[in-house]
Structures are given as structure tokens and as C-alpha cells.
Amino acid sequence: MGYVESAPPDGLRDAVACLWRSTVTGERTGDAMPILPDGCVDLIWQSGRGAFLAGPDTGPVADTGPVTNAGPGGRHVVVGVRLRAGAGGTVLGMPLTPLQNLRPDLADLGLRAELPGELAPGEALRRLVTLTGRLVEERPADQVMLAAARLLRDPGLRVPELGDRLGVSDRQLRRRFGAAVGYGPKTLQRVYRFRRFLSMAGQGSLAELAVRAGYTDQAHLTRETAEFAGMTPGELVRRRRPGREPAAPPGPG
Structure with a gap:
């Protein structure tokens, strides 16, 4: 492929x-x-x-x-x-x-x-x-939602702060965000963290990669990998090869 x-x-x-x-x-x-x-x-x-x-x-x-x-x-x-x-x-x-x-x-x-x-x-x-x-x-893209998605790439951002950063109410943010993205800000932040792990796969032990990607520990990585990939982190690293599936890069977007 x-x-x-x-x-x-x-x-x-x-x-x-x-x-x-x-x-x-x-x-x-x-x-x-x-x-x-x-x-x-x-x-x-x-x-x-x-x-x-x-x-x-x-x-x-x-x-x-x-x-x-x-x-x-x-x-x-x-x-x-x-x-x-x-x-x-x-x-x-x-x-x-x-x-x-x-x-x-x-x-x-x-x-x-x-x-x-x-x-x-x-x-x-x-x-x-x-x-x-x-x-x-x-229908041009919603600039506020594009900015929200960019901000959520920061692993240090707390989701409750997002509305204040963008100048919109929390209720309005969640309504517009769900319609524009398909799920809430917290889920997108978790997806981005998962993609960071994928981008680093094979560059260290799973425990090291978990911390570098922004997980609390390896057990946290394992739970979220099961949700997003349907397999363990080790199995995902073994099965995934460069170019295997279309993937949005973890960089600015």
C-alpha cells in the first residue's frame, strides 16, 4: 500500500x-x-x-x-x-x-x-x-472553531479555559464545536494526545512514550489506546507501519 x-x-x-x-x-x-x-x-x-x-x-x-x-x-x-x-x-x-x-x-x-x-x-x-x-x-469555515481546534493541540490547555480564550460562552462553544467537529472539545484533545503517541511510536519504551505524549502513566495510555484503536499499545506499535493508513499529522492544523 x-x-x-x-x-x-x-x-x-x-x-x-x-x-x-x-x-x-x-x-x-x-x-x-x-x-x-x-x-x-x-x-x-x-x-x-x-x-x-x-x-x-x-x-x-x-x-x-x-x-x-x-x-x-x-x-x-x-x-x-x-x-x-x-x-x-x-x-x-x-x-x-x-x-x-x-x-x-x-x-x-x-x-x-x-x-x-x-x-x-x-x-x-x-x-x-x-x-x-x-x-x-x-460556507466558509468557522474561524472560532478552527482556533479552538488549534488551541486543543496544546497538552497543557485546560478545556474549561477554552471559552474564555476564544471569547465565547461555554454553552455556545460546546454547541458550535460539536456541530463543527462531531464531538466535544475534551474528546478532540484526547484524540490529539493519542496521535502524539502514534507519532512517537517506536522511539522509546511504552512507559516513556506515555509520559511524553501527555498521559498520566502507561495504564492511562493502555485504556485510551483500547478505546481509539481497539488493541493494546504494544500491538498497535507492532501492526502499524509508515503509510499504513491516512493519518492527520500531530503538527499545526
């Missing part, structure tokens, strides 16, 4: 984290690495299927599965536009909480686009970018 990211067009960088492409060869098995939470939602096209929305995830989600008309050797291609955490609900024009851990077709969400599964991958990505541009023009 090959996975590569590229920068979005300049006009979309406020709302879009990256464009990406993944090529999968061979049959998928029950052992395949699941997609793990990253705080983002993605507009995706898959050869043989068409276009759908991914996320927001609160736990491991099985990969999109085999396709009926994959190329030689079972090869198929997936391309996507990853919306920044805090941008999704506003840009898509719908609250994201009801879409947790789902992969609905774009047509079922009322997002009109000609994206059949028979397209060439490059053309499919071009059409996804065009669709995203139209959505962003109609």
Missing part, C-alpha cells in the same frame, strides 16, 4: 489540511489495520465505489473493504480531501455528531457531484477539490 499527501490549493488552505492518495494492492483481510481517529473528516473517492464521507471517528473503523471491479491483483485507488478539525460541519452545512464513525455516500448527504467509481483517480481528485471549493465558497 502506498499513501502520499499533497498541499491543497491556496484558496482552500484555511479549511483543508491536505489532499491524499492511497493505492492498495491485494486482498484485504480481517487483520488489516483499521482507520484511527484523527479529529478530521474526509471527502473520499474510491475506485469501484464512488464518493463518500469519512468520519468523524471516535474509535477504530474498519477500512472501506474490497471493491468489485479492482484492477489486476486487486489493486484499487482511494483519493481524498481532508478537512481541518473545526471546519467540517460548517463547510458541509450539516452537524457532524450524527455522522460519527460512518461512511455515507456523498449523494445520501445531498452533496451533488459527478464522482462515479469508474473515473480516473486524478480526475476524481480534481472533482473532489472542485466540490470542496464550491462548499467553502458557500
